[in-house]
Amino acid sequence: xxxxxxxxxxxxxxxxxxxxxxxxxxxxxxxxxxxxxxxxxxxxxxxxxxxxxxxxxxxxxxxxxxxxxxxxxxxxxxxxxxxxxxxxxxxxxxxxxxxxxxxxxxxxxxxxxxxxxxxxxxxxxxxxxxxxxxxxxxxxxxxxxxxxxxxxxxxxxxxxxxxxxxxxxxxxxxxxxxxxxxxxxxxxxxxxxxxxxxxxxxxxxxxxxxxxxxxxxxxxxxxxxxxxxxxxx
Amino acid sequence: xxxxxxxxxxxxxxxxxxxxxxxxxxxxxxxxxxxxxxxxxxxxxxxxxxxxxxxxxxxxxxxxxxxxxxxxxxxxxxxxxxxxxxxxxxxxxxxxxxxxxxxxxxxxxxxxxxxxxxxxxxxxxxxxxxxxxxxxxxxxxxxxxxxxxxxxxxxxxxxxxxxxxxxxxxxxxxxxxxxxxxxxxxxxxxxxxxxxxxxxxxxxxxxxxxxxxxxxxxxxxxxxxxxxxxxxx
Numbered sequence: 362x363x364x365x366x367x368x369x370x371x372x373x374x375x376x377x378x379x380x381x382x383x384x385x386x387x388x389x390x391x392x393x394x395x396x397x398x399x400x401x402x403x404x405x406x407x408x409x410x411x412x413x414x415x416x417x418x419x420x421x422x423x424x425x426x427x428x429x430x431x432x433x434x435x436x437x438x439x440x441x442x443x444x445x446x447x448x449x450x451x452x453x454x455x456x457x458x459x460x461x462x463x464x465x466x467x468x469x470x471x472x473x474x475x476x477x478x479x480x481x482x483x484x485x486x487x488x489x490x491x492x493x494x495x496x497x498x499x500x501x502x503x504x505x506x507x508x509x510x511x512x513x514x515x516x517x518x519x520x521x522x523x524x525x526x527x528x529x530x531x532x533x534x535x536x537x538x539x540x541x542x543x544x545x546x547x548x549x550x551x552x553x554x555x556x557x558x559x560x561x562x563x564x565x566x567x568x569x570x571x572x573x574x575x576x577x578x579x580x581x582x583x584x585x586x587x588x589x590x591x592x593x594x
Numbered sequence: 595x596x597x598x599x600x601x602x603x604x605x606x607x608x609x610x611x612x613x614x615x616x617x618x619x620x621x622x623x624x625x626x627x628x629x630x631x632x633x634x635x636x637x638x639x640x641x642x643x644x645x646x647x648x649x650x651x652x653x654x655x656x657x658x659x660x661x662x663x664x665x666x667x668x669x670x671x672x673x674x675x676x677x678x679x680x681x682x683x684x685x686x687x688x689x690x691x692x693x694x695x696x697x698x699x700x701x702x703x704x705x706x707x708x709x710x711x712x713x714x715x716x717x718x719x720x721x722x723x724x725x726x727x728x729x730x731x732x733x734x735x736x737x738x739x740x741x742x743x744x745x746x747x748x749x750x751x752x753x754x755x756x757x758x759x760x761x762x763x764x765x766x767x768x769x770x771x772x773x774x775x776x777x778x779x780x781x782x783x784x785x786x787x788x789x790x791x792x793x794x795x796x797x798x799x800x801x802x803x804x805x806x807x808x809x810x811x812x813x814x815x816x817x818x819x820x821x822x823x824x825x826x827x
Contacts, residue, residue: 498757506747509739509743510742555811555817556817559824568824569824573824573825
């Protein structure tokens with residue numbers, strides 16, 4: 362491993378985390394690394410290559426944060442993962458935004474491949490923890506849609522931090538539980554596994570709190586009768 | 595209005611709907627329009643300009659499909675809109691995919707602006723129909739996340755049509771109703787409006803079917819006791 366090269370990538374990653382790619386020049390990277398312009402070009406053909414390499418590293422780091430021991434209630438595991446995910450979003454804000462907004466001038470098949478790889482890692486980790494034998498197309502779809510939700514929600518949050526981080530972390534996990542339940546309502550095989558999922562959950566965890574919040578809705582005037590009307594028609 | 599120019603845009607839109615932008619050349623457009631290459635360049639500085647203009651038209655057309663009379667149950671209105679939306683996705687498949695996948699070589703601030711405009715139109719229409727006075731940041735976030743869900747789901751569906759169109763149309767609407775309910779569980783003001791929403795819904799509509807599907811989940815062995823345990827802890 363070439364230390365100088367690694368240092369350049371590290372410096373580039375830092376700059377690309379803080380500024381959109383179009384605002385970072387090779388000169389900026391050279392200056393921040395205490396290196397000459399020709400030295401940077403010795404290692405990388407140009408800014409795009411350095412951008413994509415630093416992105417690959419960031420993608421690997423992010424994917425690593427999805428790994429979690431398969432112990433304890435599922436929603437609490439996801440809650441811990443989302444904490445690490447939001448830490449990452451927080452510390453790579455401008456770069457994260459530029460990357461996920463397709464119109465970045467630095468977007469390329471290479472950058473798309475990195476994003477797709479991170480999405481796949483998230484998707485696979487979730488299915489691993491669900492431990493569902495033969496996940497259906499519907500369940501895979503639910504997981505991908507929830508990942509898209511987490512992405513768009515993170516972008517919103519970076520632009521306007523009106524929601525506290527811990528609240529967002531909890532909401533995203535609860536949205537996953539709700540999406541899983543909705544999918545189970547359509548798929549008898551998944552519905553059978555849902556009882557085990559809820560059995561492992563704790564009252565003070567994200568799922569327990571969600572169930573109580575939803576139960577509280579039933580005390581809203583006229584809501585319970587309307588739900589009963591629809592349920593028994 | 596210059597008819598020749600309009601014809602070129604129409605032909606370009608058709609080609610960009612059928613093939614990714616990188617596979618369409620100015621020569622292809624000229625040939626399909628029965629025009630010469632110089633004539634195309636007379637109207638447009640290059641392929642990117644023609645791509646962006648045809649995209650703007652497609653965006654306007656799509657945004658127009660979101661408009662719906664404010665009559666009848668809300669989930670049935672959304673169901674009709676989603677029918678028109680999926681028609682659009684169906685007939686503009688490859689172009690739609692290329693556009694929403696950020697790595698398209700033709701992605702630019704111009705194309706991003708078009709996508710953002712369509713998203714904003716969808717967002718505004720939904721809030722208009724919800725008729726919620728002063729939508730909270732949380733509700734806006736829910737709407738944007740659901741739009742992201744509809745986008746990613748459409749891309750999945752284009753790549754693998756394992757789910758029938760009508761089923762997808764119904765699922766997306768039901769996912770909106772679920773997301774709305776979840777948001778209401780966090781926001782007392784929205785919860786009060788939720789009773790009116792359910793009161794206007796019909797048993798045979800998307801919401802009525804959803805409520806019965808969720809109620810059916812309670813017959814799954816051991817699920818109801820686990821939910822009761824969490825709700826009453």
